Amino acid sequence: MPELPEVEVTRLRIADRLVGARIEAVRLGQPLRWPLGVAPQALVGRQVRAVRRRGKYLLLDLDEGLLLLHLGMSGSLTMGEALPPPGRHDHVDLHTDRGTLRLHDPRRFGAVVHARGEDDAVAQRLLGGLGVEPLEAAFDPIRFHAALRGRRAPIKTVLLAGDVVVGVGNIYASEALFLAGIRPTTPAMRLSRPRVARLHAAIRQVLQRALAVGGSTLRDFRVDGQGGYFQLEMWVYDRAGQPCRVCGTPIRLIRQGQRSTYYCPRCQAR
């Protein structure tokens, strides 16, 4: 479910209520992708100092250590004063003196992991291999092009891998490649510098636009019950067989590494 825009929207909506909050109790439901890594009791009394994002991870800096949150495919967060009793997919409740942060995640691909610091082994195992942040200055066309050298895999696959640039998931990879006029199957290393520059601009454009409209709500993405609207502006994603909004050619659907890829065969000729 959540790619960079959805995670960032989540962060922005919960941050001010969470910063300064002190953890009073922790309730765990069914196990997530990884164990918490610390006794829940050890979190009691900790105070949230900041809420940051790295790729698709949310980092809750505590006065001692930090929590790494991932929403997986189906996770979402709610922060509230009087939440209903936990349902069968509410797997973490962080009760604080400023309300409860609840992780709801039917598929349980998400995670909440405690680390002593951002540089310790636990955090590095999750964050260490991540690529550059697409909305930061370090993501520039020259370095992007250089990072694609030696990657024979299709550009769509490389974008999803997240070791070059983070935060671009299945929706925004297809959308960015459409905006850049690039066929998703093109080997990454075969893209010329100007085409990589177009892709660089397209990635930023699509992520920023999605961010501005609250992300994409296809099925279940929500923060405190509120969804986003980017799905209304999609050019190709989830539009197999429908006419391209630019040229009218039917949008094509292919599988790349067990993921659906959508593109316009005419607008994305190569």
Next chain:
DNA sequence: CCTGGAACCTGGTAGC
């Protein structure tokens, strides 16, 4: 090092 495929888990839906 890079790559593609399987795995993790649950729910919704299309098709018979």
Next chain:
DNA sequence: TGCTACCAGGTTCCAG
């Protein structure tokens, strides 16, 4: 209606 098969916004692990 009921069953089956496949699909879903992500990531890691493994073999080649």
